[in-house]
Amino acid sequence: MDRQGFASPALDAKLLAGYGLGLTALDMALRENEPVEAGAAERIAGLMQRRLSGESVARIIGEREFYGLAFALNGATLEPRPETELLVDMALDALPQGGQLLDLGTGTGCIPIAVLVNRADASGVATDLSAEALVAAQGNAERHGVAERLVFLQGSWFEPLIENPHPSPPHKGEGTAPRVGLVAEIDHQTNSLLLVGRGGGSDAGFDLIVSNPPYINSAVIETLADEVKSFDPRLALDGGPDGLAPYRVIAAQARNWLKRGGRVLVEIGYDQGEAVTGLFEAAGFTDVTLHKDLNGLDRVVSAHHV
Ligand SMILES: C[S@@+](CC[C@H](N)C(=O)[O-])C[C@H]1O[C@@H](n2cnc3c(N)ncnc32)[C@H](O)[C@@H]1O
Incomplete structure (x- = not known):
């Protein structure tokens, strides 16, 4: 838990950045040193802001894994x-x-x-x-x-x-x-x-x-x-x-x-x-x-x- 009460802030940030960039976890790892365009950076900042307001990563991304399957949320x-x-x-x-x-x-x-x-x-x-x-x-x-x-x-x-x-x-x-x-x-x-x-x-x-x-x-x-x-x-x-x-x-x-x-x-x-x-x-x-x-x-x- 970090000081703001988030259990896994680094993982959350990685998942939201990947989502904002439209990249899979593997692509994120392969391209981690590439620069990010201003538009994408702004998009990611917006997603991070939602997370800071308490919304879960799953709600922001719109799906959550259960029993090894992805389930869309609304x-x-x-x-x-x-x-x-x-x-x-x-x-x-x-x-x-x-x-x-x-x-x-x-x-x-x-x-x-x-x-x-x-x-x-x-x-x-x-x-x-x-x-x-x-x-x-x-x-x-x-x-x-x-x-x-x-x-x-x-x-x-x-x-x-x-x-x-x-x-x-x-x-x-x-x-x-x-x-x-x-x-x-x-x-x-x-x-x-x-x-x-x-x-x-x-x-x-x-x-x-x-x-x-x-x-x-x-x-x-x-x-x-x-x-x-x-x-x-x-x-x-x-x-x-x-x-x-x-x-x-x-x-x-x-x-x-x-x-x-x-x-x-x-x-x-x-x-x-x-x-x-x-x-x-x-x-x-x-x-x-x-x-x-x-x-x-x-x-x-x-x-x-x-
Ligand atoms: C705790 S959630 C569980 C959802 C899902 N089964 C799961 O395990 O993630 C309870 C569900 O019951 C539904 N629900 C609440 N009252 C209900 C009712 N009177 N009749 C049928 N479903 C109801 C809610 O809309 C919600 O989808």
Whole structure:
């Protein structure tokens, strides 16, 4: 940390200079002794000024790396955080062959995109309340070649998943046999999701529900670092008066959308383990377990729907 509170000022300066010059890290190293034109120097000074005002390098550059992939950001997306990579590792382990996952509060789409890039057999649905965040997520899914297997829906948590009271009409050539296991089917007229069958104990439903919801107590947000409170969108941070509001919705409703044997994985704040495990146990889940991140902090709660 330097005197102004920057953890890696030299690296930040190098990244911003490279961005301002339109050069890769390798080109920067090869051409480090070349003079810089006045226009480019001015551009770089402008970028440095934004950094000095507290904006992160990722926000200035407009993308951030997560799980080895670059994710474009916009004003409505949280910057993906390295600690969320644990959720991706666990999702990859938990998802059965050909499985379907549901991601709630997808932001940049980083979680389901990272999973699907590494699992060509899998597919998924992702929701977010922010339509603007979904624009970034859709672009990221296209950039990483998984858009065909990932459907984005705008709305609050499970709300955009409309239960289809009647089995969907079979696709051409499929006769009348129900397509067991196929959960996600888009109604392109209403841009909503139809379900072939609902979860809640049947063999239709999602195999896995994942979420990194907003989990910061509303009152604590003002005390966060400038880089977070002034630039990450409040909708992505604010978990209500006790930080647990999204978990209450997810714990109460997830079993309705899961296959029997399906799992839920949610990221939590380091001090929310007891409260969140309690919510999932009270909602009837079994094997409710806390998992620690590489720093030894409680980070993910997993729960099983049997
Ligand atoms: C902590 S961010 C996580 C984003 C992304 N999943 C990640 O891990 O980087 C929480 C996300 O939940 C979304 N969100 C907030 N309230 C929501 C709601 N009621 N329904 C759906 N998404 C919501 C926010 O817009 C934000 O994208």
